[in-house]
Amino acid sequence: MKLITRNTDYAIRALAYMARKEDELTSATEIVKALKVPKQFLRSIMQKLGRNGFVKSYKGIGGGFKLSKRPSSVYIKDVAEAFQGAFRLNECLLGKSVCPNRKCCALKKKIDSIEKHVVSEMSSITVSDLLKG
Amino acid sequence: MKLITRNTDYAIRALAYMARKEDELTSATEIVKALKVPKQFLRSIMQKLGRNGFVKSYKGIGGGFKLSKRPSSVYIKDVAEAFQGAFRLNECLLGKSVCPNRKCCALKKKIDSIEKHVVSEMSSITVSDLLKG
DNA sequence: ATAAAATGATATCATGTTAGTATCATATTG
DNA sequence: CAATATGATACTAACATGATATCATTTTAT
Numbered sequence: 001m002k003l004i005t006r007n008t009d010y011a012i013r014a015l016a017y018m019a020r021k022e023d024e025l026t027s028a029t030e031i032v033k034a035l036k037v038p039k040q041f042l043r044s045i046m047q048k049l050g051r052n053g054f055v056k057s058y059k060g061i062g063g064g065f066k067l068s069k070r071p072s073s074v075y076i077k078d079v080a081e082a083f084q085g086a087f088r089l090n091e092c093l094l095g096k097s098v099c100p101n102r103k104c105c106a107l108k109k110k111i112d113s114i115e116k117h118v119v120s121e122m123s124s125i126t127v128s129d130l131l132k133g
Numbered sequence: 134m135k136l137i138t139r140n141t142d143y144a145i146r147a148l149a150y151m152a153r154k155e156d157e158l159t160s161a162t163e164i165v166k167a168l169k170v171p172k173q174f175l176r177s178i179m180q181k182l183g184r185n186g187f188v189k190s191y192k193g194i195g196g197g198f199k200l201s202k203r204p205s206s207v208y209i210k211d212v213a214e215a216f217q218g219a220f221r222l223n224e225c226l227l228g229k230s231v232c233p234n235r236k237c238c239a240l241k242k243k244i245d246s247i248e249k250h251v252v253s254e255m256s257s258i259t260v261s262d263l264l265k266g
Numbered sequence: 267a268t269a270a271a272a273t274g275a276t277a278t279c280a281t282g283t284t285a286g287t288a289t290c291a292t293a294t295t296g
Numbered sequence: 297c298a299a300t301a302t303g304a305t306a307c308t309a310a311c312a313t314g315a316t317a318t319c320a321t322t323t324t325a326t
């Protein structure tokens with residue numbers, strides 16, 4: 001039960017890598033070399049980051065990507081949700097046809113509260129928090 | 134990203150069902166009817182509950198299962214771990230060959246702390262807490 | 267004895283998700 | 297116009313989860 005999947009992980013690393021270079025353009029090729037991750041996989045991730053407004057892209061020789069927001073306003077939670085969908089920890093508890101007391105079920109309440117905690121914690125950390133190391 | 138999977142869910146329901154019947158023996162067939170879940174799937178779950186010491190089993194006509202511990206001492210966390218393995222939320226962050234500052238990485242720290250919270254919350258609820266509804 | 271009803275062990279199949287690859291189209295620069 | 301980027305999209309592979317099928321063994325009742 002992993003909290004973030006590999007594509008999210010790569011996305012975050014790529015964003016952090018770009019953040020270190022300030023406003024410079026960074027190509028997928030360069031990120032692949034720096035992070036040692038599979039090229040096509042990273043490319044698809046970069047494209048998704050583009051579609052989701054995290055980066056701007058520039059085609060052609062000398063092209064590449066750059067952040068479209070300040071690193072301090074890019075929340076890890078939002079990156080994760082772009083790749084994994086919303087955090088829904090209760091996903092697999094059965095519906096009320098099987099569990100009639102779903103509404104007041106102590107376990108469901110507990111998992112709901114854990115979910116709130118996860119979301120709030122993941123919302124409390126940004127790409128810029130990852131640059132210190 | 135579900136916190137508990139379906140087999141864990143069924144296992145918990147089965148334990149709760151048995152808990153309501155106190156010390157009576159309960160067959161898989163009966164549980165299947167009560168919970169409306171697939172028979173063979175539940176049987177495999179019951180067998181696992183047996184191997185993991187949550188229930189005792191009795192073969193033959195009139196046989197079945199009963200809890201081997203008081204419901205108030207059966208923690209949901211332990212049931213979940215029997216079926217899903219330990220809660221390891223950091224599972225998919227890459228090793229240090231890719232991420233050199235893994236030790237002090239803010240994201241890793243954050244996820245570790247979330248994991249502690251999850252484990253502690255799942256350890257604070259038992260089968261007997263589910264019987265109220 | 268033996269049939270019925272239960273669990274034990276195990277192997278298999280089906281489906282969905284994640285991880286990763288391949289290809290072609292399009293844009294930009296020199 | 298060639299080289300080097302990204303955009304879009306389709307596909308494959310591996311793994312995890314959910315579910316099923318079978319046969320062996322044990323127990324009880326007749």
